[in-house]
Amino acid sequence: MKTTTIFSTLLIQVHLVCYGWSALPPPGHVTMDSVNMKHVLKWRPPPAPCSTPLLYSVQFQGEFELTVMDGIWVDSPECQDMTRTHCDQTLDLGSDSDYNIRVRARCASQTSEWAQLSPPFNRRDTLLTVPLMTVSAVGDALLVSFEQALLTASIEVEVWKHGNAPGQGRVFAVPAAEKLLHVADLQDRSLYCVRARVLMKEQLLSQDTQEQCVHVSGPHAPWKSPTTAVLTLLLMVGVAFSAVWCVVQCRTRRSCRNFQKEPLPHSLLHEGAAPIMPDELKEEVCIDVRVVSKDQRLQPGHNAHG
Structure with a gap:
């Protein structure tokens, strides 16, 4: 009877030792890095080899979940079965209450126990940096x-x-x-x-x-005032416009000096508002004119009217 009891005890101890060696340890060193109201949960991988990539899942529990919802845990939507060792929980932690947060690892078919953040986190503990x-x-x-x-x-x-x-x-x-x-x-x-x-x-x-x-x-x-700066700018624009106008006027005067008009003869000048040619002379006058040579004029008995 004693031999059977001793054998059963040893068998249970061996089973516990073997189970403990085969179980996946939980993640370690769980911390919360919160700066300027951005909350990032961080942890270290479990100290155990894994033939497949380690996958992590995060859950949180606020005052509402603890007191009203009978202590349920809520999965972080963006932090389920992921390979990274950090989780941004800025949107999850939306109130000034204390939050319990935990993370666990999974390697193939093995799942570790939950590693919980201690103490609970409150976003009022965030670090505000200087502007x-x-x-x-x-x-x-x-x-x-x-x-x-x-x-x-x-x-x-x-x-x-x-x-x-x-x-x-x-x-x-x-x-x-x-x-x-x-x-x-x-x-x-x-x-x-x-x-x-x-x-x-x-x-x-x-x-x-x-x-x-x-x-x-x-x-x-x-x-240095903005109003004076604007007035100064307008003054400079005015000076530049005046300089351009002066250059154009000087060129025009030079052209007038180089190409002067000849004065009209005195016969075409008439003082007063009266026209140069009287109205009675403006009508067309036609007379017969006969042109003779000098020799014909010197012949005796030549009549000019022929």
């Missing part, structure tokens, strides 16, 4: 522009005069849809500094940008 900021001075105002800003977050901008403490400056809020801030009515010939941070739902804050300081020239440099 790319550019500051320039235009007259007595500042233009602050931003690049690669979040579409769902606003930007808080602080402006102060150099020499004062940063906390004593003016604070402006740039909405998510805008990327440009115009700060007017600043003191001319002064140095102003600017820094900004990303603000999301009045809870998430990014780090501050490095402060940028620029000189405000004020109204002493009116050529």
Whole structure:
């Protein structure tokens, strides 16, 4: 009896050892990389050889699934039976609740256990990066522009005069849809500094940008204003047009000097408004004219009327 019990125990241990060696281990080092509200789950492949490509599947469980749907798990639509070791869950994690997330591997007919992310993830833990900021001075105002800003977050901008403490400056809020801030009515010939941070739902804050300081020239440099620039351009166009007109007129006068008209004879000139030829002479007059030679005129008894 004792021999049979010992043999059964050894058989069970051998079966467990063999099963443990043949089972596929779960993925390891499951982490969540969340930057600027983009959430990417990452993991490492299981430390076991596989003759076929390893396939991974991801599931998540939020507060709604846990409390209302009796703790069901939802498959990530874009992360089922895939070969990559990361999964973009930005669209899956749509609320500010805590999410349980897990991943498992499959090699041929073997499937590993689930490897769960610990602790649960909340998108409020995302890392907000500082915005790319550019500051320039235009007259007595500042233009602050931003690049690669979040579409769902606003930007808080602080402006102060150099020499004062940063906390004593003016604070402006740039909405998510805008990327440009115009700060007017600043003191001319002064140095102003600017820094900004990303603000999301009045809870998430990014780090501050490095402060940028620029000189405000004020109204002493009116050529920098857009209106003055337009007027200057119009003036230049007017000067160019006048120069072209002068060149054309000079060429015309030179042509007139080179090709002068001869004056009319005095017989054709007539003072007053009366016509040169009287009206009575305008009618056609016909007379008989006889032409004789000089010799015929000298003959005696020659009559001119013949």
